[in-house]
Amino acid sequence: MAEDFVIEMLHITKVFPGIKANDDITLQLRRGEIHALLGENGAGKSTLMSVLFGLYQPEQGVIKKNGEEVRVRDPNDANRLGIGMVHQHFKLVECFSVLDNIILGVEDTHYGFLQKAEARKKVVALSEKYGLRVDPDALVSDISVGMQQRVEILKMLYRDNDILIFDEPTAVLTPQEIEELMEIMRGFKKEGKSILFITHKLNEIMAVADRCTVLRKGRYMGTVDIADTTKEELSRLMVGHDVRFAVEKKPQVPGEAVLDVQHLVVPSRVHKKDAVRDVSFSVRRGEIVCVAGIEGNGQSELIFGLTGLEKPASGSVSLLGKDVTNARIRDRSKLGMSHIPEDRHKHGLVLDFSLEDNLVLQRYWQPEFQNRGFIKRGEVRTYAERLIDQYDVRSGQGPVTVARSMSGGNQQKAIIAREVDKDPNLLIAVQPTRGLDVGAIEYIHKQIVAERDQGKAVLLVSLELDEVMNLSDRILVMYEGEIVGEFDPKKTTVEELGLYMAGAKKQGEAKA
Amino acid sequence: MMILANIISLTIMFAVPLLLVALGGMFSEHSGVINIALEGMMIVGALFACFTLQAFDQSGFGKMHPQVSVFIAILVAGVSGMIFSLLLGFAAINLKADQTIGGTALNQFAPAFAVVMTWAIQGQGLTTISIPNWVRITRETFGLAPVDGPSFLNSLIFKYFYLTTPVAVVLFIVSAVVLYKTRFGLRLRACGEHPQAADSVGINVYKMRYAGVLISGFLGGVGGLAYTFAAGSGFNSTVGGYGFLALAVMIFGNWKPLPILASSFFFALFKVIAAYSSSLPFLPTFSGVKDISNFYQMLPYIVTMIVLIFTSKNSQAPKAEGIPYDKGSR
Numbered sequence: 001m002a003e004d005f006v007i008e009m010l011h012i013t014k015v016f017p018g019i020k021a022n023d024d025i026t027l028q029l030r031r032g033e034i035h036a037l038l039g040e041n042g043a044g045k046s047t048l049m050s051v052l053f054g055l056y057q058p059e060q061g062v063i064k065k066n067g068e069e070v071r072v073r074d075p076n077d078a079n080r081l082g083i084g085m086v087h088q089h090f091k092l093v094e095c096f097s098v099l100d101n102i103i104l105g106v107e108d109t110h111y112g113f114l115q116k117a118e119a120r121k122k123v124v125a126l127s128e129k130y131g132l133r134v135d136p137d138a139l140v141s142d143i144s145v146g147m148q149q150r151v152e153i154l155k156m157l158y159r160d161n162d163i164l165i166f167d168e169p170t171a172v173l174t175p176q177e178i179e180e181l182m183e184i185m186r187g188f189k190k191e192g193k194s195i196l197f198i199t200h201k202l203n204e205i206m207a208v209a210d211r212c213t214v215l216r217k218g219r220y221m222g223t224v225d226i227a228d229t230t231k232e233e234l235s236r237l238m239v240g241h242d243v244r245f246a247v248e249k250k251p252q253v254p255g256e257a258v259l260d261v262q263h264l265v266v267p268s269r270v271h272k273k274d275a276v277r278d279v280s281f282s283v284r285r286g287e288i289v290c291v292a293g294i295e296g297n298g299q300s301e302l303i304f305g306l307t308g309l310e311k312p313a314s315g316s317v318s319l320l321g322k323d324v325t326n327a328r329i330r331d332r333s334k335l336g337m338s339h340i341p342e343d344r345h346k347h348g349l350v351l352d353f354s355l356e357d358n359l360v361l362q363r364y365w366q367p368e369f370q371n372r373g374f375i376k377r378g379e380v381r382t383y384a385e386r387l388i389d390q391y392d393v394r395s396g397q398g399p400v401t402v403a404r405s406m407s408g409g410n411q412q413k414a415i416i417a418r419e420v421d422k423d424p425n426l427l428i429a430v431q432p433t434r435g436l437d438v439g440a441i442e443y444i445h446k447q448i449v450a451e452r453d454q455g456k457a458v459l460l461v462s463l464e465l466d467e468v469m470n471l472s473d474r475i476l477v478m479y480e481g482e483i484v485g486e487f488d489p490k491k492t493t494v495e496e497l498g499l500y501m502a503g504a505k506k507q508g509e510a511k512a
Numbered sequence: 513m514m515i516l517a518n519i520i521s522l523t524i525m526f527a528v529p530l531l532l533v534a535l536g537g538m539f540s541e542h543s544g545v546i547n548i549a550l551e552g553m554m555i556v557g558a559l560f561a562c563f564t565l566q567a568f569d570q571s572g573f574g575k576m577h578p579q580v581s582v583f584i585a586i587l588v589a590g591v592s593g594m595i596f597s598l599l600l601g602f603a604a605i606n607l608k609a610d611q612t613i614g615g616t617a618l619n620q621f622a623p624a625f626a627v628v629m630t631w632a633i634q635g636q637g638l639t640t641i642s643i644p645n646w647v648r649i650t651r652e653t654f655g656l657a658p659v660d661g662p663s664f665l666n667s668l669i670f671k672y673f674y675l676t677t678p679v680a681v682v683l684f685i686v687s688a689v690v691l692y693k694t695r696f697g698l699r700l701r702a703c704g705e706h707p708q709a710a711d712s713v714g715i716n717v718y719k720m721r722y723a724g725v726l727i728s729g730f731l732g733g734v735g736g737l738a739y740t741f742a743a744g745s746g747f748n749s750t751v752g753g754y755g756f757l758a759l760a761v762m763i764f765g766n767w768k769p770l771p772i773l774a775s776s777f778f779f780a781l782f783k784v785i786a787a788y789s790s791s792l793p794f795l796p797t798f799s800g801v802k803d804i805s806n807f808y809q810m811l812p813y814i815v816t817m818i819v820l821i822f823t824s825k826n827s828q829a830p831k832a833e834g835i836p837y838d839k840g841s842r
Binding site: 093106112 | 694698702708712714715839
């Protein structure tokens with residue numbers, strides 16, 4: 001049995017204080033294959049890759065290259081072994097040129113002075129060979145996310161790496177860019193390079209990978225040949241039980257408009273241009289309206305404008321016919337606006353408060369929870385216990401658990417419990433499932449649909465097209481701060497949405 | 513005409529410490545460490561350099577080889593500033609302490625230390641270390657005959673000429689080249705902008721940050737000596753807020769060498785106007801105001817505040833400055 005493994009990670013165990021992130025994991029990468037590493041968030045994929053890349057030292061286990069044991073103490077060792085990595089969050093210096101970013105760390109020098117001419121030739125040659133279009137002199141801050149990813153790939157190629165790790169590379173790309181990336185990966189495979197592809201998206205694995213290793217909660221679940229498996233089987237391996245991909249939803253006739261937005265303009269916090277430009281739409285009772293788009297096209301600012309976190313430059317927002325454009329956040333809340341924020345640490349929870357205090361953050365001033373300024377601790381405890389029970393929020397010490405110590409999924413459940421229990425008229429949910437495992441996602445989707453079925457208006461912002469297609473009754477696509485199209489999910493395709501998300505197409509007049 | 517020559521040469525003399533110290537701050541901040549302790553580094557550098565000069569003066573070596581002595585004093589200033597800056601590096605890089613608080617502590621420590629040292633060496637009550645009169649570069653240094661009477665060129669060049677000026681020119685050119693043309697500079701800037709990126713390509717962020725802090729200590733120390741020369745009345749355990757002014761110069765100069773050069777001249781000019789307001793006939797005297805010179809002395813600091821209000825919005829500060837780098841968090 002002489003299989004040609006280029007990299008083997010055998011029986012790797014990595015322990016962090018209080019948690020076994022990797023427990024006896026084995027991963028064998030064949031020469032010239034695309035090997036997917038599948039697992040939910042927190043399954044230990046990133047830890048395993050960090051061990052391979054030299055960022056962490058494992059407690060147990062060995063790494064072999066071409067059958068020989070090697071030690072990877074830091075990224076330099078990994079580089080010498082030909083291992084390169086495209087990190088999930090790009091490691092690029094924004095104010096440097098593309099070329100400077102590529103050569104950083106492996107610069108050619110002459111008496112300490114940088115020599116860039118040779119490097120430029122090599123970069124141009126590589127980018128032509130693999131179809132990785134980049135402009136070597138552009139500043140990274142000026143180029144698109146897709147091009148930044150190509151720069152990261154070129155960084156690996158420039159270092160002559162032949163074992164390429166892609167850490168969730170598709171999260172930031174449009175469907176078209178994803179297709180392009182897959183093509184590039186197939187090209188690498190043809191060149192004999194070996195690829196490790198970390199993801200939790202089953203469709204992508206089915207499309208491009210040869211084999212797949214599945215992790216669950218830090219444990220090794222097995223390695224399967226993609227040719228002999230199905231999506232359902234992979235997801236069972238990953239989650240441990242069957243998962244329904246489609247969300248059950250009853251047909252419903254939308255009622256009166258709850259939220260009405262007219263010509264809204266919201267300034268950006270990072271640059272001088274407006275982040276939201278002249279956006280108008282409405283959300284009615286009993287419908288889920290979904291704002292789709294690639295990250296950074298004004299969705300966050302739109303929500304800031306609606307919820308009062310940012311003052312709109314012009315335009316109006318009305319809730320149940322009442323103008324709330326400049327209303328205080330508490331007044332919006334009283335009128336029945338609930339907000340599940342994008343950044344649950346920054347805007348959702350006070351991390352160092354207890355769970356019960358977080359649950360009454362918007363209601364502590366109500367007579368049932370306070371008496372002349374003193375909090376009725378008993379009432380708060382009873383209320384918190386009811387929510388914890390009803391919404392299945394799991395935590396170490398119940399109501400007195402510090403929010404910071406809870407898992408991401410349970411933090412999110414706590415926010416949803418607080419926001420939904422208010423019995424809102426309008427529920428605004430921004431990327432409510434980001435960073436959560438499949439079980440939690442299923443639960444949250446059910447809650448959102450339940451709210452809709454009770455006749456609430458729901459505005460959902462999501463970057464995940466599957467989520468958009470599954471949940472929404474209406475889709476608005478945002479591109480560069482404008483709504484460029486409105487779609488019925490039953491009559492459109494992911495590909496069509498992708499064209500609008502990338503700015504390639506625009507509907508003449510997108511009024512909602 | 514003589515006044516013009518005086519103003520130009522004075523401006524150069526006052527610009528030199530600002531330039532050196534601001535360049536020092538630039539290196540530290542490009543590596544990712546906010547260096548608010550520049551003032552303290554100047555004081556420590558100036559203190560030991562002045563002791564050195566005094567020792568040379570007493571041994572007679574200074575009179576025989578004045579510029580060699582000054583050059584050694586410059587090295588002493590730089591090295592002692594560097595040693596002092598190790599304290600900031602240790603606090604900011606190893607202990608991951610808040611860099612502003614660490615810097616402030618050093619700023620409080622430095623003048624007190626200087627006072628104690630001055631008294632210890634000179635005897636109680638003698639708070640000034642005087643600068644020997646042979647440190648200035650004169651016509652005689654080049655073997656030129658003295659000129660009689662006032663001369664424009666002579667005033668321009670030789671009236672306020674110290675070795676720190678040509679040294680500053682060299683250090684400025686070297687700084688600009690190092691920062692933009694060398695591997696070291698590229699890596700240093702990467703550490704101040706995105707240390708995680710630098711780490712992921714195998715650059716030792718801690719080492720680079722130490723390098724940035726040490727360079728700033730060196731330049732700060734030399735700048736302290738240059739200030740003491742410019743101030744002209746010996747070393748009194750203070751550098752008159754020049755360390756902070758240099759921070760403003762650095763911010764106004766957008767953390768880039770050439771604009772820093774320009775802005776140090778800008779601030780120096782105001783300083784000169786302040787210091788020599790009484791002897792500049794073209795300045796309005798505001799008859800009726802009791803002592804207008806106080807106003808002119810405030811001028812450089814007022815200008816600093818106004819300039820910073822208008823420029824700090826567009827500043828291109830290194831993104832990761834002030835954030836201690838922790839390998840674990842990614």
